[in-house]
Amino acid sequence: MTVLIVGATSAIAHQTARLFAAEGAALALAARNPDKLAAAAADLRARGAEAVHELAYDALDDDAHQRVVTEATALLGGIDAALVAHGVLPPAETVHTDADAALQSFTVNATSVIAVMTHLANTMEQQGHGTLAVISSVAGDRGRPSNYVYGAAKAAVTAFASGLRARLHGTGVEVVTIKPGPVDTPMIVGVHEPGLLAADPEGVGARIHRAMRRGEGVVYTPGYWRPVMAAVRSIPDRLFKRLDW
Amino acid sequence: MSVTARSQREHLSWGRTPRLRPARVVRPAWTSDVPAALAAAAASGQRVLAYGQGRSYGDACLNEGGTLVDTQNLDRFLYFDPESGVLRAESGVTLAQILALVVPHGWFLPVTPGTKYVTLGGAVANDVHGKNHHAAGTFGRFVTRLALARSTGEVLELTPDDDLFRATVAGLGLTGLILWVEIRLHPIASDQIEGRSTKFSTLAEFFALSEAASARSPYVVSWIDTLRPEGRGLLMEGDHAPDGGLPEPGVSPPAARLAVPVDAPGWALSRPTVRAFNAAYYGRQRAKAVETRGHYEPFFYPLDAVRDWNRGYGRRGFFQYQFVVPFADGDAAVREILGRLAASGEGSFLAVLKTFGDVPSPGLMSFPRPGVTLALDLPNRGERTVRLLRGCDEIVRQSGGAVYPAKDACMTPESFRTFFPQWEAFAEHLDPAFSSSFWRRVTGEAASRH
Ligand SMILES: Cc1cc2nc3c(=O)[nH]c(=O)nc-3n(C[C@H](O)[C@H](O)[C@H](O)COP(=O)(O)OP(=O)(O)OC[C@H]3O[C@@H](n4cnc5c(N)ncnc54)[C@H](O)[C@@H]3O)c2cc1C
Ligand SMILES: NC(=O)c1ccc[n+]([C@@H]2O[C@H](COP(=O)([O-])OP(=O)(O)OC[C@H]3O[C@@H](n4cnc5c(N)ncnc54)[C@H](OP(=O)(O)O)[C@@H]3O)[C@@H](O)[C@H]2O)c1
Numbered sequence: 001m002t003v004l005i006v007g008a009t010s011a012i013a014h015q016t017a018r019l020f021a022a023e024g025a026a027l028a029l030a031a032r033n034p035d036k037l038a039a040a041a042a043d044l045r046a047r048g049a050e051a052v053h054e055l056a057y058d059a060l061d062d063d064a065h066q067r068v069v070t071e072a073t074a075l076l077g078g079i080d081a082a083l084v085a086h087g088v089l090p091p092a093e094t095v096h097t098d099a100d101a102a103l104q105s106f107t108v109n110a111t112s113v114i115a116v117m118t119h120l121a122n123t124m125e126q127q128g129h130g131t132l133a134v135i136s137s138v139a140g141d142r143g144r145p146s147n148y149v150y151g152a153a154k155a156a157v158t159a160f161a162s163g164l165r166a167r168l169h170g171t172g173v174e175v176v177t178i179k180p181g182p183v184d185t186p187m188i189v190g191v192h193e194p195g196l197l198a199a200d201p202e203g204v205g206a207r208i209h210r211a212m213r214r215g216e217g218v219v220y221t222p223g224y225w226r227p228v229m230a231a232v233r234s235i236p237d238r239l240f241k242r243l244d245w
Numbered sequence: 246m247s248v249t250a251r252s253q254r255e256h257l258s259w260g261r262t263p264r265l266r267p268a269r270v271v272r273p274a275w276t277s278d279v280p281a282a283l284a285a286a287a288a289s290g291q292r293v294l295a296y297g298q299g300r301s302y303g304d305a306c307l308n309e310g311g312t313l314v315d316t317q318n319l320d321r322f323l324y325f326d327p328e329s330g331v332l333r334a335e336s337g338v339t340l341a342q343i344l345a346l347v348v349p350h351g352w353f354l355p356v357t358p359g360t361k362y363v364t365l366g367g368a369v370a371n372d373v374h375g376k377n378h379h380a381a382g383t384f385g386r387f388v389t390r391l392a393l394a395r396s397t398g399e400v401l402e403l404t405p406d407d408d409l410f411r412a413t414v415a416g417l418g419l420t421g422l423i424l425w426v427e428i429r430l431h432p433i434a435s436d437q438i439e440g441r442s443t444k445f446s447t448l449a450e451f452f453a454l455s456e457a458a459s460a461r462s463p464y465v466v467s468w469i470d471t472l473r474p475e476g477r478g479l480l481m482e483g484d485h486a487p488d489g490g491l492p493e494p495g496v497s498p499p500a501a502r503l504a505v506p507v508d509a510p511g512w513a514l515s516r517p518t519v520r521a522f523n524a525a526y527y528g529r530q531r532a533k534a535v536e537t538r539g540h541y542e543p544f545f546y547p548l549d550a551v552r553d554w555n556r557g558y559g560r561r562g563f564f565q566y567q568f569v570v571p572f573a574d575g576d577a578a579v580r581e582i583l584g585r586l587a588a589s590g591e592g593s594f595l596a597v598l599k600t601f602g603d604v605p606s607p608g609l610m611s612f613p614r615p616g617v618t619l620a621l622d623l624p625n626r627g628e629r630t631v632r633l634l635r636g637c638d639e640i641v642r643q644s645g646g647a648v649y650p651a652k653d654a655c656m657t658p659e660s661f662r663t664f665f666p667q668w669e670a671f672a673e674h675l676d677p678a679f680s681s682s683f684w685r686r687v688t689g690e691a692a693s694r695h
Contacts, residue, residue: 011274011318022494035275035277036275036277039275039276039277039321039323039335040321042321042322042323042324043321043322043323045324046322046323046324046325046332046334046346047322047325047346048494185274186274186318189272197253
């Protein structure tokens with residue numbers, strides 16, 4: 001089994017990668033910070049990955065998307081599964097008033113994701129098999145006043161993955177959309193209200209691994225977010241706009 | 246899934262007393278984030294201390310009013326060679342995580358305390374010991390290399406030849422933050438432990454049995470009924486079985502099945518319950534000696550089967566107390582302390598008796614020394630319990646022994662200096678920004694740097 005992880009220094013993605021490593025998979029890890037990447041790679045080697053390749057990837061670099069897929073394909077001899085995990089949760093104070101900052105975060109959270117998933121879809125379609133997973137978010141199900149720029153990007157990813165899944169149906173390529181609720185990772189430190197319960201990354205990472213193994217479609221994790229978000233989506237706008245959350 | 250999410254962790258010690266709160270808790274996600282985190286805390290004038298899994302009992306892992314650096318996200322393995330048994334991992338990796346990785350490859354921890362939910366950093370900082378102390382010495386003996394981050398911004402790689410290494414092993418977390426640790430593992434051929442369980446009905450019998458068992462078995466420990474001053478109990482000895490097989494890689498060992506989800510009412514571990522437990526435990530084994538064989542998990546970690554068992558003592562928490570006294574005085578001192586406990590009516594649920602050997606530790610402040618050691622827990626009944634334990638400290642002092650800082654909440658500065666006369670030489674290696682509630686209690690050092 002060969003697996004590419006884009007945004008491999010993500011705390012959630014690392015938990016998923018550990019499970020692939022324990023199964024003896026060969027991994028290609030793409031991330032922007034080489035020191036963190038080296039630590040993540042060492043951990044996965046010790047845990048039994050057959051091979052771990054480290055690739056440089058900056059989501060803000062337009063050429064990186066094609067390059068990372070080409071390099072990983074060459075190193076791994078094909079990509080059986082990929083997880084696209086990178087993302088940023090920009091501080092509301094900045095992105096709500098600064099258009100450049102809003103667009104830059106949108107590039108990391110949506111545009112780059114669409115680019116790299118397109119290259120991966122091409123590769124997998126050509127191979128005739130593959131599992132292409134992406135971490136979206138419950139935040140993409142409805143724009144909230146506190147994080148709608150982030151939510152808008154995740155909504156784009158969710159819609160993109162939904163269409164891609166349908167387009168690739170029958171080709172042997174499964175597209176998996178992961179929608180976590182709040183997870184206790186560096187991303188939410190200082191942004192997420194501390195009192196609110198955040199899920200442990202171990203559980204979320206394991207759920208992603210299972211979803212990828214089974215080629216599931218849309219996965220909420222923890223699972224209770226599915227009914228919660230159905231309820232949130234059904235709140236009429238005239239009420240929703242009064243909520244401050 | 247854990248009962249309490251990791252983000253909601255309380256940062257108390259295992260005894261849940263004293264309840265001393267830090268002003269701030271930071272959780273670096275990467276070892277490369279640590280120097281900046283230490284520098285920021287130091288610049289604010291706050292005292293800094295690493296916090297592992299909070300499995301020490303008193304105040305050694307607490308830093309009232311200061312910054313705690315929680316290492317739970319520093320949980321990566323950095324290197325593991327299944328051929329040579331060399332393992333290097335970040336300091337927040339737990340012994341449980343190490344076992345899950347290495348046992349399938351035929352390796353075991355060279356030394357393990359009675360719970361596997363401690364971190365590598367904590368195992369080094371308290372230079373922990375296990376049932377094989379008489380044969381193997383302390384955990385620190387198997388550390389070949391470690392990296393230490395200081396609040397000055399330096400990151401030092403240390404080996405047993407360095408003075409700062411010798412101060413960091415058993416250094417109570419005060420020399421800086423350990424980033425990663427490299428250890429030598431112990432080879433095993435199966436995940437089974439075979440051995441024997443033998444009843445004793447007096448302390449004298451314990452000493453005789455223990456000497457014989459220590460000569461033939463690498464792991465020896467005894468449970469003793471503290472409600473009976475004559476000292477009845479069970480001695481358990483064992484070794485890794487040569488046959489029985491190893492688990493498949495990736496198959497996790499049995500997890501805790503029971504949990505104490507909230508603080509139990511105060512009577513849960515009161516005298517009548519303890520008496521009933523002790524009688525049942527002693528009475529369960531009818532024969533004088535029985536051969537035993539089973540998975541390593543219940544042999545080494547019986548208490549880990551009940552998650553959060555420490556909450557069984559209720560809101561006020563409990564004290565753990567462990568001392569060692571030299572063999573010469575061992576019998577008399579243990580008898581005297583058991584007598585006081587029995588007289589006070591403070592029965593301990595689990596009291597553990599074993600002998601320490603003379604294998605020297607590299608750690609300057611290491612607690613184990615040749616002699617007999619007793620560990621027990623007592624419900625917190627306030628001043629009464631503190632007085633009782635200080636009285637016991639006095640006996641330990643007179644016999645030239647020591648009390649274990651990892652399990653202490655009561656010792657006076659005078660007792661500390663008697664138990665650890667080398668403390669001044671050790672103090673020269675302290676990181677200028679690091680301190681703990683324990684250290685301030687036993688040295689009278691000020692809480693703030695300004
Ligand atoms: C059920 C039970 C059984 C036990 N049995 C034994 C036993 O048999 N033998 C024995 O020796 N001990 C035993 N202990 C005590 C335990 O092993 C020690 O207290 C151990 O140090 C706890 O590790 P921790 O990771 O929880 O560290 P904490 O309790 O969180 O911290 C302990 C000390 O380590 C320091 N520390 C932690 N991480 C770092 C780091 N990265 N860098 C620098 N300093 C650090 C802290 O500052 C503190 O001084 C037992 C404890 C329990 C709860
Ligand atoms: N945590 C949550 O509550 C939550 C909830 C729902 C969805 N998610 C999603 O889960 C995914 C993983 O996040 P996480 O929670 O695991 O947080 P994380 O540990 O902070 O991971 C985020 C990752 O994105 C990377 N990244 C950011 N900008 C990048 C760029 N320009 N180029 C390349 N990589 C970049 C980061 O790299 P560096 O390490 O170099 O910064 C980091 O590895 C994200 O897509 C996030 O939106 C998270």
